[in-house]
Amino acid sequence: MSDAKMNGTAAARPNPRPNLSQQWIRRRYAAERRFRLYGLLAVAAAIAMLAVLLVSIVGRGYSAFYQTQVSLDVFLDPAEIAADGRTDADTLMGANYMALVRESLRGIFPEVTGRTERRDLNRLISNSAGDVVRTAVMDDPSLIGQTIRLTFPLDDKIGMLHKGFIDRNLPESERVVSDREIAWYDRLVSEGLVSTGLNWNFLSKGDSREPEQAGILGAFMGSMFTMLVTIVLALPLGVMSAIYLEEFAPKNRVTELIEVNINNLAAVPSIVFGLLGLAVLLGVFGMPRSAPLVGGVVLSLMTLPTVIIATRAALKAVPPSIREAAYGVGASPLQVVLHHVLPLATPGIMTGAIIGLARALGESAPLLMIGMVAFIVDVPGAVTDPATVLPVQIYLWADSPERAFIEKTSAGIMVLLAFLITMNAIAIFVRRRFERRW
Amino acid sequence: MNAISPAMSKMSGRKVTVHYGQKQALFDVNLEIPERMVTALIGPSGCRKSTFLRCLNRMNDVIDGCRVGGEIVLDGQDIYDASLDVVMLRARIGMVFQKPNPFPKSIYDNVAYGPRIHGMGATKAELDEIVESSLTRAGLWNEVKDRLDQPGTGLSGGQQQRLCIARAIAVSPEVILMDEPCSALDPIATAKIEELIDELRENFTIVIVTHSMQQAARVSQKTAFFHLGYLIEWGDTEQIFTSPKDERTQGYITGRFG
Numbered sequence: 109m110s111d112a113k114m115n116g117t118a119a120a121r122p123n124p125r126p127n128l129s130q131q132w133i134r135r136r137y138a139a140e141r142r143f144r145l146y147g148l149l150a151v152a153a154a155i156a157m158l159a160v161l162l163v164s165i166v167g168r169g170y171s172a173f174y175q176t177q178v179s180l181d182v183f184l185d186p187a188e189i190a191a192d193g194r195t196d197a198d199t200l201m202g203a204n205y206m207a208l209v210r211e212s213l214r215g216i217f218p219e220v221t222g223r224t225e226r227r228d229l230n231r232l233i234s235n236s237a238g239d240v241v242r243t244a245v246m247d248d249p250s251l252i253g254q255t256i257r258l259t260f261p262l263d264d265k266i267g268m269l270h271k272g273f274i275d276r277n278l279p280e281s282e283r284v285v286s287d288r289e290i291a292w293y294d295r296l297v298s299e300g301l302v303s304t305g306l307n308w309n310f311l312s313k314g315d316s317r318e319p320e321q322a323g324i325l326g327a328f329m330g331s332m333f334t335m336l337v338t339i340v341l342a343l344p345l346g347v348m349s350a351i352y353l354e355e356f357a358p359k360n361r362v363t364e365l366i367e368v369n370i371n372n373l374a375a376v377p378s379i380v381f382g383l384l385g386l387a388v389l390l391g392v393f394g395m396p397r398s399a400p401l402v403g404g405v406v407l408s409l410m411t412l413p414t415v416i417i418a419t420r421a422a423l424k425a426v427p428p429s430i431r432e433a434a435y436g437v438g439a440s441p442l443q444v445v446l447h448h449v450l451p452l453a454t455p456g457i458m459t460g461a462i463i464g465l466a467r468a469l470g471e472s473a474p475l476l477m478i479g480m481v482a483f484i485v486d487v488p489g490a491v492t493d494p495a496t497v498l499p500v501q502i503y504l505w506a507d508s509p510e511r512a513f514i515e516k517t518s519a520g521i522m523v524l525l526a527f528l529i530t531m532n533a534i535a536i537f538v539r540r541r542f543e544r545r546w
Numbered sequence: 547m548n549a550i551s552p553a554m555s556k557m558s559g560r561k562v563t564v565h566y567g568q569k570q571a572l573f574d575v576n577l578e579i580p581e582r583m584v585t586a587l588i589g590p591s592g593c594r595k596s597t598f599l600r601c602l603n604r605m606n607d608v609i610d611g612c613r614v615g616g617e618i619v620l621d622g623q624d625i626y627d628a629s630l631d632v633v634m635l636r637a638r639i640g641m642v643f644q645k646p647n648p649f650p651k652s653i654y655d656n657v658a659y660g661p662r663i664h665g666m667g668a669t670k671a672e673l674d675e676i677v678e679s680s681l682t683r684a685g686l687w688n689e690v691k692d693r694l695d696q697p698g699t700g701l702s703g704g705q706q707q708r709l710c711i712a713r714a715i716a717v718s719p720e721v722i723l724m725d726e727p728c729s730a731l732d733p734i735a736t737a738k739i740e741e742l743i744d745e746l747r748e749n750f751t752i753v754i755v756t757h758s759m760q761q762a763a764r765v766s767q768k769t770a771f772f773h774l775g776y777l778i779e780w781g782d783t784e785q786i787f788t789s790p791k792d793e794r795t796q797g798y799i800t801g802r803f804g
Contacts, residue, residue: 359610433710435608437717438637438661447659450647485724 154233165525169518172270175307175320176267178233178296180212182241183255195249205245206238210259216299225288232292234261234320236309261309262302265511266293270302273511284511310519312483315501317534319512324503324523326487330400330480330495331469331527337404337491338411338468343461345408346415353416354423355445374413382474390478397479406474411464418460422453454542462535469528472499496530498524556581556721556751557602561616564597564606574616575777577770579721583765584752585741586766588759588800593772595755599723602753603639604632620721637664640714644726644784646706648698653690656698656709657681661715669778676716684712685742704735715750722746724754728761740765758774758801764789771795 189203210230214220220229237260244258245251261267265285268274270293280287296302313323349489357363389395395402426449435445475481480496483502488495496504502520505513557579562593564572574595579585587595597606604625606612625635633696637660648656657677667673677694686708690701698709703795707727714722724743728736743752743765756762762769763783769782769788769793779792790796797803 289601342659362798363626427647429643429645430649431608432643433604433649434649434659435639436603436636436643437663437713438633438635439659440633443663447663450652 162430165518165521167518169515169520169522172310172515172519173307174304175309176262177259177303177305178262178301179257179259179303180209180216181255182208182212184208184245184252185211185240186253189245190250193543195252197246200249201242201244202237203245205241206235206539208238208241209233211537213427216296216301219375228286229290229292232263232266232296234263234318235259235350236318236321258304258463259303259322262305264510266290267320269293270304270510291451292376305516310516314433314487315496315504316485317483319508319516322516324498324501324516324520325413326484327496327498327501327520328523328527329488330403330484330501331497331524333400333488333491333495334403334407334497335439335465335469335531337401338408338465339461340410341405342411342415342464342468345417346412346464347457349412350416350419350449351445354420355441355449358396370413370416374417375408377473378410379446379473380407382477383408385474386477396494397495398482398484399492400480400488400492400495400497402478403480403497404473404491406478407471410471410474411468414458414464414467415460418463419453419457421506422456422460425448425456426452455539458535458539458542462532465531466528466537469498469531470524472497472503475500498527554580555752557618558564558619559598559601559616559618562598562601562618563615563690564594564601565613565615566609567611571775572601573775577777577780579751579753580768581751582747582749584747584754584766585768585770586762587753587755587770587772587799588762588776589772589778590759590772590803591757593776595772596725597754598742598772598777599725599753601721602721603636603641603775604650605641626794632753633642637717638719639723640717642707642710642714642722642727643777645730646703646710648701648706648709650697650699652695653698653701653709654694657712657716662711664717666717680712680716681709683715683746684708686712702735704731704738706729707735707739708742711746715746719750721753724752726755726757729757738762759787762792771798773798 165455185208188208189205192326213229213233214226217229219228233339240258240260244256262270264304265274266289267284269290274283274285276283276290285293288331288453293302310323312322312325314326315342316322353363353366389402389405390397430448430452431444434448472481475497479494481500482496483504484494484496486493498520502524505517505520555578559575559577562572562575562577575598577598589595600606601614601618602625604614606614615628620635620638623630623754644723649659651659654677657680658673661667661673661676667676673691678687678691681690686705689705690709698706699711707730711722711727716793728739731739740761743754746752747767754766755763766783769783769786771778771786771790771794773794779790779795786795787799790799
């Protein structure tokens with residue numbers, strides 16, 4: 109069929125009129141309404157899931173922020189604390205304060221005499237009670253010889269009973285607390301000695317095998333130091349590599365290869381970076397095990413590709429007219445980048461950094477490989493101290509059998525979320541400051 | 547062709563060629579740009595007049611795969627010579643672009659940026675003076691003197707373009723290149739810019755690329771006609787528009803193609 113003939117007939121016939129019928133228009137609007145409905149449903153589903161998640165975490169975790177305490181009158185027996193009348197720090201440090209607490213407890217329950225019975229009675233109170241007395245005495249040695257009222261955390265099982273997580277109506281064999289312990293607890297309650305208070309231990313201590321003594325601060329500081337190392341390494345390195353690759357590097361086979369590899373690295377499973385850290389950082393360079401320094405290096409390797417890709421995209425998005433304007437007045441290539449391109453790209457760079465760091469903060473697999481899964485009681489004070497991080501801590505607690513660790517696990521997730529939100533808020537604040545129209 | 551004595555010539559192109567990759571875009575252009583005059587480059591779309599303009603301050607360097615051959619001379623010195631610093635060259639040859647492109651900074655900083663990076667105006671007072679005189683010469687001072695700290699992007703299109711001209715003249719260039727500076731503007735803003743170009747001619751050598759033959763006729767003293775990568779004809783504007791020698795020039799200015 110010849111083109112000329114087709115064109116000829118098509119040109120001769122006028123184009124059909126648009127369909128202006130009500131039915132046609134209704135169909136178009138119906139399609140739009142349907143699309144909006146789907147969108148609303150998707151958003152509603154997402155919000156509902158988020159709400160379920162938050163409610164279940166907060167509902168389970170909030171109780172970890174307060175603890176069950178008992179107040180006892182403790183006689184600070186000079187014979188027990190400083191037998192030979194010395195009150196130097198060493199003597200005060202080494203005294204058996206737990207015995208004083210037990211003595212006081214026995215005063216409330218004089219009928220308990222049997223050896224096993226007494227041992228069980230002593231277990232009502234957390235074995236950190238001695239530390240409470242020690243702190244009081246060391247702060248003010250003149251208290252020795254007096255009777256003072258001190259508040260001690262109760263054991264985690266009694267705490268669970270107090271918070272209502274243990275059902276009294278179950279047969280004794282299916283409960284973690286015995287009938288006898290419940291009776292003792294009830295007597296303490298009836299004498300008005302049991303109270304609840306803010307759980308400062310949780311926010312100010314490191315991990316412990318005893319749930320009532322376990323705190324999140326160790327993991328929090330571990331995460332903080334790890335993130336610090338990650339930011340300090342990944343952000344400048346990533347941004348500078350991206351600027352070089354995007355603005356200065358010649359476009360040839362080598363840079364193309366580098367680009368492909370960076371894109372591939374962004375998709376490498378995180379545990380591979382952990383193995384790399386184990387083999388190279390610990391194996392070859394002999395860096396300390398379980399240290400936030402190593403964790404930070406591993407996570408920054410993992411974050412680098414994300415930062416580089418996001419930064420390059422942000423640099424590419426800067427309008428070429430701005431570059432031309434700067435070149436036109438005689439700016440050098442570096443001046444063009446530093447004075448004009450980088451400020452305009454900063455919001456995009458920050459977005460990339462947020463995504464990368466949020467992923468790094470929630471990462472646990474690579475850190476397991478370099479030993480950050482160890483049980484560490486001390487709160488780390490430097491990047492070389494052994495530490496664990498929040499996600500690993502949550503994993504450790506979730507793995508622990510005690511009932512009281514359930515609330516700790518959820519509370520740990522709350523702290524992790526708070527950390528994440530704070531970090532993002534800072535990044536969004538920085539992004540806002542640089543956001544400009546052009 | 548009408549002869550210009552070498553003393554009057556500010557810039558000249560000798561056998562200028564441009565390749566984009568394998569493709570040749572510009573063929574053996576020989577053109578003299580006289581000092582303190584307006585030279586208009588005209589021609590249909592895609593005739594490479596902008597390409598030639600961008601050779602004059604080496605803006606094509608930024609484009610990958612672009613090669614410039616031949617010789618372009620500024621005051622007797624080859625601007626593509628290895629010993630010549632491109633940053634210094636662009637300080638001597640300013641540029642105004644098709645779309646107004648002020649920096650997303652304040653009006654003051656837009657004008658002061660060039661002087662700052664070239665170490666002009668050591669004190670704040672000196673810099674203030676440069677900014678004021680540049681904006682005055684660009685005919686913008688009275689409109690913006692009370693809001694120098696506001697963003698340059700908040701001005702109207704015509705004001706933005708005059709701001710870009712102020713930015714270009716702030717570094718006291720010898721030559722100003724204009725790449726269709728009025729194509730994004732309405733007729734009133736265009737008239738203002740044309741008036742301004744006429745005033746600037748006293749102090750600067752101006753090369754302007756334009757799509758509008760009326761504009762070329764109004765503002766320029768010399769006109770060069772490009773077609774398909776070749777410089778077809780150049781000379782006094784009056785002569786090009788009244789008695790062109792080449793029939794393609796004749797065809798273009800009478801509107802038969804382009």
